[in-house]
């Protein structure tokens with residue numbers, strides 16, 4: 001038997017957006033600080049999700065939009081670690097891929113950014129009929145319930161594009177709603193006029209956390225990832241992902257969560273408190289449940305997520321998800337029949 005010499009270089013890859021690059025560089029720096037004798041390189045690629053900017057995300061959902069090309073490059077051995085917003089990672093990974101690292105979560109809530117020069121600070125202050133841009137059905141569904149007099153309109157593109165759309169002279173938007181973590185990581189936190197967190201708006205599964213994906217047979221890369229993993233974030237996000245997996249949604253179904261992991265005292269078990277909700281697209285139907293339970297392992301945390309999803313399904317969530325699926329299939333069929341792009 002030969003003992004293989006440990007590899008001296010790992011290449012980290014991600015999408016090419018400014019946010020993705022900032023995140024990947026941060027992960028590289030964290031790894032390099034702990035492993036000064038090892039070389040870490042970066043590689044940035046354009047992905048399917050970046051190309052399809054004119055199609056509503058809702059219709060493109062479930063296709064591993066942001067991750068697939070990167071996974072192919074990794075499985076071909078061209079790169080070794082993929083740095084993703086955990087929110088963008090499908091709940092089921094391709095064979096041979098594994099999430100091995102999870103970094104400490106930023107504030108997971110959404111936030112409001114108003115058009116430059118505008119004096120409003122909150123959704124409540126916006127005049128009736130104001131147009132609010134968002135890129136997710138989760139946000140629209142939940143916010144429509146609470147702000148029925150505002151008009152929610154799809155605003156896609158990476159963060160730079162969305163802010164440019166908001167501030168353009170001919171902008172239809174009074175404000176946009178986005179993930180706070182992205183704004184903070186890009187250093188644009190000063191544009192945030194208010195947080196939109198629970199109970200107003202439950203956030204997306206794994207929002208605000210970063211995940212590192214590796215080849216499942218790459219033990220060296222796994223050891224690297226474990227060294228920078230923040231386990232409370234990992235437990236929390238895996239519980240949320242288990243919930244979403246059961247609800248059978250990609251990042252584009254209106255599932256919102258709010259999760260906390262707490263330890264009463266040293267030596268005591270951890271207590272996981274999870275709130276989950278499924279909302280219909282128009283916001284007229286909404287089911288929400290809370291589970292609080294002791295957890296000793298990440299598997300127990302995942303089991304709580306599964307139980308929460310089952311509760312949601314059994315109390316009306318299933319019907320809402322079926323209605324959404326039927327609506328999506330109809331829209332896709334119509335779009336294909338007309339051979340047209342479905343404009344956001």
Ligand SMILES: NCc1[nH]cc(CCC(=O)O)c1CC(=O)O
Pocket residue numbers: 085086087088177178179181182206207208209210
């Ligand atoms: N799908 C886009 C996306 N994926 C992750 C983030 C934000 C950062 C994060 O959640 O880690 C965003 C932007 C947004 O939703 O406003």
